[in-house]
Amino acid sequence: MGELPLINSISIDTIIIVAYFVIIVLFGSFFGRFIKGTKDFFFAGQKLSWWLIGMSCVATTVGSYSFIKYSEAAYKYGFSSSMSYLNDWFWMPLWMFGWLPIIYFSRVASIPEYFERRFSRNTRALATGILLLYLTGYIRINIYTLGVAAHSLFPQIDIYSASIIIAILAAIYVTYGGQTAVIMTDLLQGILLLIAGFVLLFLGLKFLAPHGGLLANLSPSFKTAFSGFNKPEEFHFVGIFWQDGMANTAAFYFMNQGLILRFLSAKSVHDGRKAFIFVVLILMPLAAIAVANVGWIGKAMSNAGLFINSEGEPFQPGSKEIFVIVSRMLCKPGLFGIIIAALTAALMSTIDTLINAVSVISVNDIYKPYIKADAPDSHYLKVARIVSVAAALIGILLVPIYASFKTIYAAHAAFTAIITPPLVTAILLGAFWRLYNTIAAISTLLGGSILIFLSLILPQLIQPFAHGVSDAGNYKYMRAFFGLFASGAIGVIVALLTKPQPESVLKGLVYTSINDAIRKFKGGIPNETPGKKVRLKPQYIDSINEDSVRISQDVMQQLNALPDDLLYIADPAWWYGGLRAANVRAGVPHSQDNSIILISKETMQRGSLKLERDVTIVKIM
16 A cells, blocks of 8 residues: 555645544434434434434444445455345345334334343343344444545554544534434435445446457456355355344344434334335445445456555555545545545444444443432433543543454454344244243343353364355354344244243234234224325414324315324425424314414424424324
């Protein structure tokens, strides 16, 4: 890398990157005005639209480690690097029609809270510990990746210096704006990173055109959709399937508190499902191309002999630096700054989610149950903000753990294979099997974790599950299969040998009792008859419950709504995405003009709605 010219400290690229930092921090902090309490801080008021959630999910999924990690994998292993980005679809039915409605309608604030309701307080404590290990591990791998990118750009800057700056900036706007700030900044950053990825693809194809094009400079084996079944050791099909497709993807959608908070911020389960479809079937395939194409282009450039050092001689770049090297060669000054800003956007859009998730778990599953149970909501909001800063600092301190791995992909794989299988197994069995009980859940979490950590000392335990993979790399991929099998076997055997939980405990917490959760969520029988969306003029009324509104009987019929049904009112401008909105209940119909909705001043303030603007209203259930 020293053979390439460095960025001048006062270049246009540096100015753009610094300006981007300032804009994002100010933009994210601005949304502190929408925070009225912990529900807003953690769930953005549970009122956001599907498209806003979907775009922000992609920004979270595509971290800075994604650009570096998948460019590195693409450069070394070819088109098969996209395998791990395109294996989410087979989890869709379980997630959309099982897990999402269970956690949404149960009104759980965190995954550990679900464990206490479904099993016991001790199970919640175990789940809390494992989940915090998972989230802080994700924070530090993102910070480490940024350090790798920053060191490639500025060799004189060490990993820690860059990591500290970015972590603090992300913590600032999460601290002030909470989940709303996370979602809104991730919307902006998600758009930027997808654009940046496809701009690089276009520039790469244009750059290679005079030299025969992209495909002509790649070997046939490089262009295969899948890697070898159990070779090469660092990236093989069976390992990617078990580690990434099964353990990591299940962990990401079923236990990653940061991502789950996004979907719990949706105005309804229906919008949450639409967001998930949007993410998995549309945005994730686009993201796979956006984050990996630089590696493919880099390999074609290398094969064509297009990497030339300052002495005019060809050289082979390192895989960890390929994203930065290729981006610098393809982009003119200014555009390169935007690309690196996109890389930083990807980091911040992932780390902000993780920081917010750690604050949720720390407050909801540690501080409230064990330290201070009956404090005002404002007190918990203050604690959540303090924890947000602490989470960023802890991530910085733990960065060196990943530096020993050959590739960032391998570091990430090893981490998820060790941490995720027991908790993922307990979630899936708990949500979809009524016979799975408290003893089985504790046995799964403890027994599965012990066996996985034992396999680090005795890797021969994994050999029966290795599909012919040798013990090179200490089975970093196949450990996920071993962990899932061991955790699942323990859970199933113990559940079959012990007494099931009472049916009264399971209501609303397993797939077969979702209707019970829906009735509890509404506080009555749900009204699922579809109705129309209506536009009305708000008018203040004092004699009304803060959570209720009154509309005319004619409008009630258009909505197909009854008194006490759940309604959603919002500013008519779709681009707010639910930022100016509120969840309310239908009160007794009024006898005034059909175009009027009677509403309290407190509800208007809670929804950031304006009296001089119309509102749209739709029935939720």
